[in-house]
Structure formats: C-alpha cells, structure tokens
Amino acid sequence: MIIKKEADQIISYLEDTSNLKFGNADAVYIPKNEAEVLQTIKEARRNNTPLTASGAGTGTVGGRIPAGGAIISLEKMNNIISIDKKNSKAVLGSGVILDYFLKELDSKKLFYPPFPTERMAFIGSNVATNASGEYSYRFGATRKYVERIRVALSTENILDIRRGQYIADEQGIITSPFFKVKIPAYRSPNIKNAAGYFAKPGMDLIDLFIGSEGTLGIITEVELKLIPALPPRSIMIIFLDQLEVHTKGEAVASGDLLLTGLEKDNGILKLINSIKNNKKLNVYSIEYFDANSLGILKKAFPNIPSCQTALYIEQEKKEMDIWLEILEKYSVVDTWFGDNARDYNKLIDFRHKLPELINEYFREIKQTKVAIDIAVPENYFPELFYFYREMAKTTAVEYVIFGHIGENHLHFNFFPKNEQEKEQAIASYIKAVKKAVQANGTVSAEHGIGKLKHKYLAMMYGREGVMEMARVKKTIDPFYLFGLDNIFPKKLLQD
Amino acid sequence: MNTIVCIKQVPDSEHIQEVTINPETNTLERNKIPAVINPFDVNAIEEAIRIKEKHGGKVTIVTMGPPQAEEALRTALAMGADEAILLTDMAFAGSDTWATAKTLAKAVEKIGGFDLVIFGKQAIDGDTAQVGPEVAEALSLPQITYVSKLDVEDKKIKGRRTVEDAYEEVEALMPCIITVTKDINEPRFASIRGILKAKKAEIIKWGKDDLGMSDEETGLNGSATQVVKIFSPPRRGKGEMIEGVSADEKTSNLVEKLRADKII
Numbered sequence: 094m095i096i097k098k099e100a101d102q103i104i105s106y107l108e109d110t111s112n113l114k115f116g117n118a119d120a121v122y123i124p125k126n127e128a129e130v131l132q133t134i135k136e137a138r139r140n141n142t143p144l145t146a147s148g149a150g151t152g153t154v155g156g157r158i159p160a161g162g163a164i165i166s167l168e169k170m171n172n173i174i175s176i177d178k179k180n181s182k183a184v185l186g187s188g189v190i191l192d193y194f195l196k197e198l199d200s201k202k203l204f205y206p207p208f209p210t211e212r213m214a215f216i217g218s219n220v221a222t223n224a225s226g227e228y229s230y231r232f233g234a235t236r237k238y239v240e241r242i243r244v245a246l247s248t249e250n251i252l253d254i255r256r257g258q259y260i261a262d263e264q265g266i267i268t269s270p271f272f273k274v275k276i277p278a279y280r281s282p283n284i285k286n287a288a289g290y291f292a293k294p295g296m297d298l299i300d301l302f303i304g305s306e307g308t309l310g311i312i313t314e315v316e317l318k319l320i321p322a323l324p325p326r327s328i329m330i331i332f333l334d335q336l337e338v339h340t341k342g343e344a345v346a347s348g349d350l351l352l353t354g355l356e357k358d359n360g361i362l363k364l365i366n367s368i369k370n371n372k373k374l375n376v377y378s379i380e381y382f383d384a385n386s387l388g389i390l391k392k393a394f395p396n397i398p399s400c401q402t403a404l405y406i407e408q409e410k411k412e413m414d415i416w417l418e419i420l421e422k423y424s425v426v427d428t429w430f431g432d433n434a435r436d437y438n439k440l441i442d443f444r445h446k447l448p449e450l451i452n453e454y455f456r457e458i459k460q461t462k463v464a465i466d467i468a469v470p471e472n473y474f475p476e477l478f479y480f481y482r483e484m485a486k487t488t489a490v491e492y493v494i495f496g497h498i499g500e501n502h503l504h505f506n507f508f509p510k511n512e513q514e515k516e517q518a519i520a521s522y523i524k525a526v527k528k529a530v531q532a533n534g535t536v537s538a539e540h541g542i543g544k545l546k547h548k549y550l551a552m553m554y555g556r557e558g559v560m561e562m563a564r565v566k567k568t569i570d571p572f573y574l575f576g577l578d579n580i581f582p583k584k585l586l587q588d
Numbered sequence: 589m590n591t592i593v594c595i596k597q598v599p600d601s602e603h604i605q606e607v608t609i610n611p612e613t614n615t616l617e618r619n620k621i622p623a624v625i626n627p628f629d630v631n632a633i634e635e636a637i638r639i640k641e642k643h644g645g646k647v648t649i650v651t652m653g654p655p656q657a658e659e660a661l662r663t664a665l666a667m668g669a670d671e672a673i674l675l676t677d678m679a680f681a682g683s684d685t686w687a688t689a690k691t692l693a694k695a696v697e698k699i700g701g702f703d704l705v706i707f708g709k710q711a712i713d714g715d716t717a718q719v720g721p722e723v724a725e726a727l728s729l730p731q732i733t734y735v736s737k738l739d740v741e742d743k744k745i746k747g748r749r750t751v752e753d754a755y756e757e758v759e760a761l762m763p764c765i766i767t768v769t770k771d772i773n774e775p776r777f778a779s780i781r782g783i784l785k786a787k788k789a790e791i792i793k794w795g796k797d798d799l800g801m802s803d804e805e806t807g808l809n810g811s812a813t814q815v816v817k818i819f820s821p822p823r824r825g826k827g828e829m830i831e832g833v834s835a836d837e838k839t840s841n842l843v844e845k846l847r848a849d850k851i852i
C-alpha cells in the first residue's frame with residue numbers, strides 16, 4: 094500500500110471545487126484492495142484519528158476535504174472487474190474514473206444512464222453522493238442504478254449489500270450481519286435530492302449508504318445497472334422573448350396566475366409543460382438559461398440573438414412538425430438545431446460551457462460562490478419560479494439563473510463583489526431555502542451537504558431530523574471514524 | 589446581389605474511425621457512415637446568407653453528386669439559402685477535379701445572373717483544393733482563394749487572403765469566385781422553420797443533357813487524372829493511457845513503465 098506523509102504529497106488531497114481552505118491531514122493511504130482498506134481502518138482506529146474518503150476531488154461542498162486525521166484515497170481501486178453485456182450490468186472498483194468507464198461501455202454498445210456531468214469523478218464517489226447527470230430528467234440519478242455495493246465498516250468488516258437483501262421491517266429496523274439500525278423517521282422528498290441520509294418506510298439498506306457522503310463506510314466496489322447504447326440524439330435551442338408573466342406580482346396583478354393549473358400562464362412554464370406532456374416527443378433533458386446566462390455564453394457563442402430566455406432540449410427524434418405546433422404560440426426569436434455529430438457536439442458545449450464560464454468569473458472576482466441548489470415538487474415549481482424572478486428583479490447583486498428546469502431544479506447563482514453584497518446574497522439564499530422547505534422540497538438537489546450546508550439541512554429536517562441522522566451514524570460507525578463533519582457537525586455526535 | 593455556392597457532400601469526419609476502403613474497388617466505403625456538407629462549404633453557405641441579409645439578392649446552392657446529395661442541399665436550404673440545384677447523372681460518375689469543375693462551370697453559366705460564386709477552400713475527403721480555382725479558370729473569372737474575411741462593395745469585393753504567416757488584401761471586380769476558410773465566419777445552426785421549409789422545397793435536378801455536355805467531357809471520360817490505388821496505411825499499435833491522480837504520479841508511473849520496458 095502507498096502511504097504518503099510528506100506535506101507536499103498530501104496538499105493536492107486537501108481541496109475540491111468548493112474553494113474551502115481549512116483542510117489538513119497527517120497522511121494519505123492509497124489501498125489497492127479490500128484487505129488494504131481494512132488495514133487502513135485498523136490503523137486509523139489504533140491511532141484514534143478520523144478517516145476521510147477521497148475521490149477525484151470534483152465535489153462542490155468540501156466532502157472529501159479532511160478536518161484532520163488521515164485520508165483514504167480510492168484511486169488505486171480502479172479496476173473494471175466485469176462488464177456483463179448479456180445481463181446489462183457492470184462491477185467496478187470504487188476508484189474507476191467515470192470517463193474511462195463510459196468509454197469502455199461505448200465500445201461495447203452499452204450506456205450508464207445516470208451519466209454524471211463531471212466525467213473525471215470516481216464511480217464510487219458518484220454512489221457516495223448520489224450524483225445526478227445530464228439525462229436525469231429522463232433516467233433519474235445514480236441511486237436507481239446501483240444494484241450492489243461492498244462497504245468497509247469501521248468495525249473492520251466488509252458488508253456486501255445487494256439490493257433487496259436488507260430491508261427495514263415494520264418497526265423500521267434493518268438487520269445486517271454487523272449491525273441493527275433503526276431508520277430515521279423523516280421521509281426523504283420524492284424528487285431529485287442529495288441532502289442527508291435517504292429514509293423511507295420499508296427502505297433498503299443500500300439506499301442508506303447511497304448519498305451518505307462518506308460518513309458510514311468506505312465503498313470499495315459497486316455493481317451498476319446498464320442499458321443498451323442510446324440511439325442518436327439531436328439538440329435544439331429555443332430562444333424566446335416577451336413571456337407575458339414575469340413575476341408572481343405581475344401575474345397576480347394581471348389576474349393571470351393559477352398556481353395549481355398553469356392554463357392561464359402564457360409564459361415559459363406553460364411551454365415547458367406542453368413539452369413534458371407531449372407523448373410524441375422523446376426528450377432527454379430540458380435546460381433553462383436566463384438572459385444573464387446568455388450574456389455570459391455570448392463569449393463562446395457570439396451568434397446568440399438578444400432575447401430573454403433560452404431552452405435547451407435534447408431529444409431522440411426530430412419531430413419538427415410537432416415542435417412548430419408547440420412553439421407557434423410563443424414569441425420565438427430563433428431556434429438552433431443540431432443532429433449531425435459536429436453540430437450536436439457544438440450544442441452540447443452550449444450546456445457545458447456555462448458552468449465553466451461561471452467558475453472562471455468567480456475566480457476573477459475572487460469571491461466564493463453563493464449557489465442555490467434547491468428543488469421542489471412539480472406542483473410547487475411555479476411558485477418557486479416566480480419567487481426567483483422576483484428575487485432577480487429586486488436584488489442589487491449580480492446573478493444568473495440556469496439549469497435543470499425539466500426536473501424543477503434551477504441554479505440561482507449570485508456573484509457578490511464585497512462583504513455587503515455577500516450578506517445580501519446569503520439572506521436571499523436563506524429565503525429560498527425556506528421556500529423549498531415549505532414546499533417539501535430539498536435544500537440540495539445535486540451538490541450534497543458536505544461541510545458547507547449543515548445549517549440548511551437542519552432547516553429542511555429540523556434538529557430532530559439531523560439528530561436522527563447522527564444516531565444512524567453512531568450505530569453504523571460507532572467509532573465516528575468516517576467523513577467527520579460531513580452532513581452534520583461532529584459535535585452532534587458527542588451530544 | 590446574387591451568390592452561387594458550390595458544395596460537396598462528404599463522409600462525416602466525426603465518424604472517421606468507421607471509414608473503410610474497399611480493397612477491390614479502391615474507393616471509400618461511403619454509405620456506411622453519415623454524410624455531411626463539407627465543413628468549409630458550410631462557411632461558404634453562411635457567408636452567402638450574410639451577404640444576402642446585408643445586400644439583398646438570393647443564394648443558390650449547387651452540388652454535383654449522387655441522388656442522396658439532395659440531403660446536403662436541404663440542409664443548406666434550412667440554413668436560409670433560396671434555391672438548390674442537384675447535378676446528378678450516371679455520366680458524371682468517376683469525375684476527377686477537372687471534370688467536376690467543368691460540370692460545375694456549365695451549371696454556374698446556366699444559372700447566370702450571379703455576382704459571386706463561393707467555394708469552401710477544399711473538400712476534406714479529397715483535400716485537393718482544386719475545384720474552386722478550376723471553375724474560375726473555366727469561366728475566365730477573377731478568383732481569390734483562402735479568404736478569411738470578405739467585404740462587399742458596390743462593384744467589387746475585398747478579400748483577406750490567408751497565406752503562411754501573413755495575409756494579403758486582394759480586390760477583385762465582380763462577378764468573381766472566392767474560396768473561403770473556416771475563419772471567415774461562425775456558421776449558424778439550422779432553425780426549425782428553416783428545416784420545415786427545406787423539407788417541402790423543390791430541388792432542381794440537372795443532368796448531362798441539361799448542361800449541354802457530351803459524354804467525352806463528363807465523368808471518367810472527361811477526367812485528366814485517374815486514381816490508381818487508395819489504401820489504408822498499416823494500423824499503428826494501440827496507445828496506452830498512463831493512470832494516476834496527479835500529474836506527478838502520472839509522470840512517475842510513466843517513468844516506471846519506460847524503465848520496465850527498457851526504453852530508458
């Protein structure tokens with residue numbers, strides 16, 4: 094096993110994409126197999142130091158950044174153990190890089206539906222964070238495709254969990270060979286969600302581990318469900334103007350708002366509903382860009398026309414007549430369509446470029462990002478959307494709104510230029526979180542909680558909810574060994 | 589101001605790994621991979637449409653090719669071209685650049701009433717960059733090749749001609765012919781309306797007789813050159829990715845490997 098103890102060898106493991114700076118650790122352990130993982134755990138227990146799992150470091154909430162102790166990096170557990178085309182499944186070491194896996198699948202004409210956007214991430218981390226991806230609108234997040242995992246526990250055991258094997262009984266107890274755990278009493282919202290431990294009556298133990306951000310055990314191996322390679326797809330970008338309803342206030346004033354039925358809202362939400370409800374279309378993703386996003390994107394795509402909004406739609410077929418029918422009721426400034434490989438790839442870039450340009454801009458203004466990542470159930474989304482519009486109109490802080498509108502999940506990013514603006518942005522953030530909580534939504538749809546969002550998780554599940562998570566953690570990881578300070582502050586474990 | 593754009597349908601280079609050469613006929617097995625408009629020709633179409641948007645007039649697209657080249661013409665119409673002509677005839681088969689140029693020149697003449705003819709700088713399958721200049725010679729028209737920036741004035745054009753490490757500013761009186769590089773513009777994407785319009789549009793088809801050409805002038809007979817053999821170069825060995833989380837580690841893994849293989 095490789096063990097790194099020199100400061101200059103450790104330093105690259107002390108960061109991810111959150112820009113958090115507190116990371117420190119005494120050593121990095123790089124096991125090659127499960128035996129070495131167990132040996133690492135034994136050593137951490139003997140030294141009585143916490144152990145933080147490290148993937149590729151693409152996380153956005155400081156999950157892998159150690160608050161002291163040692164790091165266990167899964168980078169050498171990177172074997173593709175098998176790809177079984179006949180049964181459409183793959184078994185992988187947790188350190189396999191997603192990009193490598195996807196390319197292997199491609200050559201075998203198979204596909205991994207969660208298709209997380211950041212291809213350098215490790216597959217085990219994707220499971221640990223329940224990563225969602227480019228086609229989540231259509232296929233859902235990682236959770237749905239995890240059939241089996243192997244986890245090293247702090248009790249120095251390997252637990253092999255196959256879906257369906259360990260299920261909560263009527264009292265909410267799950268019995269495994271190494272522990273008995275009572276599942277939390279709260280219920281996770283049935284939407285895109287990456288906030289805290291998953292819980293649901295009659296749940297599967299595997300779902301507790303998926304999305305647990307390295308707090309319950311070290312995932313060593315995963316078995317994933319696959320599907321046949323996707324048929325060719327095309328991308329369309331619709332540039333729109335003059336949507337009649339801009340904010341909830343204006344909507345109410347014009348007597349035009351029905352929060353439950355959208356019949357009278359002649360705006361973009363109606364358009365999105367008609368896309369979602371059209372059975373003849375075969376849509377993979379629906380992404381939203383506000384005028385500010387388009388302003389930023391103009392750097393890379395100078396031909397963007399001046400307009401208010403754009404929708405990005407990836408789909409299987411090219412049903413032009415249907416699209417004309419749908420779109421004729423709206424003020425469409427232009428449409429861009431790409432189905433040959435070159436145009437398709439250019440248009441994919443339209444979607445990938447924005448987060449990149451945003452991150453560049455953050456680095457330029459030297460501020461940490463204030464990025465809202467909430468999602469709400471479908472019927473509440475109009476309310477949230479108008480709230481965002483209102484917030485956009487009234488804030489003095491620069492912002493962009495973009496993202497996965499098909500999944501009722503938009504990113505509202507602020508660019509505060511000074512402390513005062515930062516305070517304003519955070520105040521808005523908290524308002525948005527309250528909205529999400531009111532609506533039984535989530536405070537984090539895809540970024541997770543990590544070390545950044547404890548406060549918001551507490552708003553979502555209440556103090557009792559978070560205490561229940563701490564209780565689960567104490568049961569499964571009685572030595573408080575793993576992922577210290579992820580999801581909830583470590584002091585909660587001492588209470 | 590009327591512009592004619594000559595385009596070619598080529599195998600999609602994004603699928604280049606799938607291209608094979610038939611060892612018996614020494615030709616590319618084209619039908620196995622998707623076909624697209626030659627990338628430089630897309631810039632040519634874009635430039636013509638921009639000229640129309642600024643100065644009025646119309647854009648006519650011409651291609652010589654098999655019946656399926658109609659698809660390329662419809663794509664050009666979807667971008668905003670007004671008319672499309674397909675030069676298709678068994679007699680055209682086997683044309684080299686000269687026979688192709690003569691045929692295109694006849695078509696350009698027949699269309700008539702043009703101010704400018706635009707080509708892409710070269711087709712990415714044959715890579716000869718000859719057809720545009722040959723058409724200019726056949727029609728005795730002035731030509732500017734490798735144009736990366738174009739200004740249209742009253743009776744003349746000014747083109748920036750890219751040469752190695754520099755560019756030339758060249759003026760020509762219209763009517764004239766230019767060939768364009770990728771730098772000249774960023775082509776637009778087709779719009780839904782454009783695609784639907786293009787789907788319904790009529791494609792004009794001309795054969796040898798429509799162009800008043802003889803058997804001797806066209807196809808293999810009219811070609812001054814002949815391809816004797818095309819073959820795939822031997823495959824290179826498979827590359828190997830060096831794994832590692834950091835650049836440091838990748839470097840040391842590489843060194844380790846080079847040592848093990850006794851290369852260093």
Ligand SMILES: Cc1cc2nc3c(=O)[nH]c(=O)nc-3n(C[C@H](O)[C@H](O)[C@H](O)COP(=O)(O)OP(=O)(O)OC[C@H]3O[C@@H](n4cnc5c(N)ncnc54)[C@H](O)[C@@H]3O)c2cc1C
Pocket residue numbers: 109110145146147148149150151152153155156157167187209210211213214215216217218219220221222223224225226227306307308310311312313448539540576579
């Ligand atoms: C440009 C960009 C785009 C992104 N897009 C998406 C997106 O579309 N959807 C999305 O959900 N996320 C996205 N992310 C976030 C990130 O890529 C995912 O969270 C990813 O799953 C993290 O993988 P990683 O290998 O980098 O993990 P790391 O950042 O190294 O770790 C993430 C967390 O997982 C834990 N962990 C890692 N490995 C294990 C293991 N074997 N066992 C137990 N715990 C472990 C770590 O302790 C940590 O808490 C994006 C990030 C970037 C920079």
